[in-house]
Amino acid sequence: LFDALKQQPADALLSLIGLYRDDPRPQKLDLGVGVYRDETGATPVLRAVKAAEARLLETQDSKSYLGPEGDIRYTELLQPIVFGKAVPADRLAGVQTPGGTGALRLAAELIAAAQANGKGAGVKVWLGTPTWPNHAPIMAAAGLAVATYRYYDQASQTVLFDEMVEALKGAAAGDIVLLHGCCHNPAGADLDLDQWRAVARLVAERGLIPLIDLAYQGLGDGLEEDATGARLVLDAVPDALLAYSCDKNFGVYRDRVGALYVKAATPARTELIRSNILSLARANWSMPPDHGAALVRIILDDAGLTANWRAELDGMRARINQVRQALAAGDPSLAFLGRQRGMFSLLPLSGEQVGILRRDHAVYMAGSGRVNLAGLTLATVPQLIQSLKAVR
Ligand code: PLP
Ligand code: TYF
Numbered sequence: 493l494f495d496a497l498k499q500q501p502a503d504a505l506l507s508l509i510g511l512y513r514d515d516p517r518p519q520k521l522d523l524g525v526g527v528y529r530d531e532t533g534a535t536p537v538l539r540a541v542k543a544a545e546a547r548l549l550e551t552q553d554s555k556s557y558l559g560p561e562g563d564i565r566y567t568e569l570l571q572p573i574v575f576g577k578a579v580p581a582d583r584l585a586g587v588q589t590p591g592g593t594g595a596l597r598l599a600a601e602l603i604a605a606a607q608a609n610g611k612g613a614g615v616k617v618w619l620g621t622p623t624w625p626n627h628a629p630i631m632a633a634a635g636l637a638v639a640t641y642r643y644y645d646q647a648s649q650t651v652l653f654d655e656m657v658e659a660l661k662g663a664a665a666g667d668i669v670l671l672h673g674c675c676h677n678p679a680g681a682d683l684d685l686d687q688w689r690a691v692a693r694l695v696a697e698r699g700l701i702p703l704i705d706l707a708y709q710g711l712g713d714g715l716e717e718d719a720t721g722a723r724l725v726l727d728a729v730p731d732a733l734l735a736y737s738c739d740k741n742f743g744v745y746r747d748r749v750g751a752l753y754v755k756a757a758t759p760a761r762t763e764l765i766r767s768n769i770l771s772l773a774r775a776n777w778s779m780p781p782d783h784g785a786a787l788v789r790i791i792l793d794d795a796g797l798t799a800n801w802r803a804e805l806d807g808m809r810a811r812i813n814q815v816r817q818a819l820a821a822g823d824p825s826l827a828f829l830g831r832q833r834g835m836f837s838l839l840p841l842s843g844e845q846v847g848i849l850r851r852d853h854a855v856y857m858a859g860s861g862r863v864n865l866a867g868l869t870l871a872t873v874p875q876l877i878q879s880l881k882a883v884r
Contacts, residue, residue, distance in 0.1 A: 505625070505858055512856045520854035521872060521879075523863040526677065526835050527745060528711075528808050531869045538743045540801035544790040548783075555782070560773040562588025562780040567751050569792035573715060574706065574736060574753065576723055582759035585766035587752055587773060588780045592707045592737025593626065595752040599703055599733045600634035601772045602754070602765065603668055607636075617668040617703070618660065620644070622838070622860065624677045624705070627670060639663070644679040646838045646861065649828040651681050657694060665699030668733075671725065673706030674718035675834020678862035682712070682833060688721035692728035702729060707737035710805045711812065712833035730757035738788050740835075741805055747784025808866075815865045818873045826877070835864050845883045853879040 508524035527535045537545075561567070567586040572578060589595040600617070607615050617631045620643030631638050641659035642652045660669060671691070676682050683691065695702050704722045712718045726732050731754075738749040752769060756762040773779075791797040812835060820830030829837050841849070841861040849855040855876065857863045868876060 503625075508856055508858070511850075515854055515856075517854040519875065521856060521867060521876060523855065523857040523865070523867040523876075526740070526864050527866070528740065528743060528812075528835065529864075529866045530808075531811065533867075533869075535743065535745075538801065538804045540791050540797050540804060541742060541744060541787055543797060543800070544787040547790055548786055552786075558779055558782060560587070560770045560779055563782065563785040563789055565793070566785040566789040567753075569789055570736065570738070570751055571753070573792070574709070574719060574722075574734065575726070576716065576719060579755065582762050583756060585754045585756065585762050585769060587766075587769055588785050589735075589750040589752050589773070590777055590780050591739055591748040591750040592705065592735050593630070593750070594748070594777065594780065595735035595737070595750040596627070596630050596703075596705065597634065597776065598752045598769055598772055599735055599754075600631050600636055601776070602733075602769055604634045604636055605768055605772065614664075615666055615668065616663065617670060618663055618700075619670050620656065620672075622646075622678055623670070623672070627705075636668075639667075644676070644681055644838070646679075647840050649681070649838075649840070651679075651683065651687070653683070653687050653690075657690065660691075660694055660700065661698070663698065663700055666701065668701050668703050669695060670703045670705060671722070673704045673709065673722040673734075674712045675708035675836070677707070677834070678836045678838050678858070678860060680829075680832035680834055680837035683721055685720065685724075688724045691721075692725045695725060696728040700729075701731050701733065702726070703733040703735065705735050707735075708740050708834050709736075710741045710802075711809050711835065714809070715802070715805070726755055729755075731755060731761070738784070742784075742788055742791070742801070743808075744784040744787065747787070748781055749784035749788055812866055814870065815868045815873060818870055819865070819868075819877065822873055823877045823880070826880075829865070835866050836862055837865065838862050839880070841880075841883070848883050849879055853882065855879050 505525050512522045616637045616639040618639050619627050621640050628638050642655045702725050709718045734753040736751045739745045754765045791801050816829045819826045839861040
């Protein structure tokens with residue numbers, strides 16, 4: 493049986509971790525996989541998370557099963573941060589998921605299940621290009637058809653908004669449109685508020701269903717600011733999906749902390765969706781892992797810990813934006829980095845130039861030219877600028 497399998501490529505981004513580790517050059521720069529790094533290059537456990545872990549260790553009196561919805565209080569406490577308000581429980585189904593990836597997969601399975609029941613035969617999921625490389629495989633794994641709209645031009649560093657709108661005018665009612673809530677991965681370029689408003693109108697008028705991927709809230713301009721566009725879209729439509737990740741903004745990557753929220757037009761539809769996402773979760777992972785979500789719950793349930801977490805998040809965001817401003821100030825051709833947000837941006841480099849940067853300059857980035865700016869410090873910004881000049 494298994495000989496029929498085809499060899500699969502390794503995840504290109506995750507493979508960089510090993511290549512970088514094995515490089516003996518002391519000046520090497522890791523701008524690869526998307527994790528936050530502090531000015532010493534470390535990805536530390538946040539102090540608020542450590543405090544929550546100490547509390548959990550002391551107070552947890554059982555590890556018995558929770559259920560497919562995971563930690564209900566966690567999904568409730570996260571809700572005002574994401575939506576900016578309390579959404580009535582009979583209009584919003586929320587479940588804890590294994591990371592943002594689990595939320596995306598569950599969203600895809602829900603769409604596929606509805607489609608299989610004949611409600612949306614031929615539904616397409618519209619992905620911008622470029623996008624996070626896992627988006628298309630997740631949709632395909634659930635059996636969904638993917639269509640694309642051009643989103644960003646790497647050479648001119650511009651969001652192709654008119655092209656995006658034109659493409660989405662070709663989408664059929666009931667089609668799904670995946671939108672990055674903030675800190676676009678890999679482009680670093682988000683819609684401005686007027687563009688978000690236009691997208692909100694477009695999806696509402698054409699009966700499209702937004703699927704918002706919000707994996708970096710708080711790492712762009714602030715917790716509120718980073719959710720503004722998503723909220724505009726959510727408020728404009730009767731039905732919408734939102735895949736959330738706490739893995740970056742709480743720094744709990746390996747603990748796999750996410751949530752799927754589905755907004756529905758009526759209480760009956762909300763209940764229908766809730767029962768289906770719980771049944772799909774059971775068939776996939778039964779129940780999500782508890783630890784990370786319990787930490788987020790403990791933090792958000794405590795005003796002091798919440799304030800500490802927000803301050804640490806503010807610090808991470810400030811450092812990323814400081815690196816962005818330093819690059820922009822250090823080289824006019826990098827001015828666009830100062831206008832973009834989040835950990836990632838796409839440098840206008842060929843695959844060959846990316847290879848030379850790795851081989852001759854020990855600068856590690858994704859083959860696409862995507863850089864994780866959190867891999868830099870004010871001290872190493874000039875090194876990147878010099879290395880880029882050398883390959884141009
Ligand atoms: N969506 C985007 C755009 C991402 O960059 C990531 C990164 O990992 C995810 C979703 C998935 O997040 P998680 O690690 O929580 O599964
Ligand atoms: O894009 C990134 O670097 C992050 C981390 O298969 C990541 O989203 C990368 C690859 C992957 C899962 C997560």
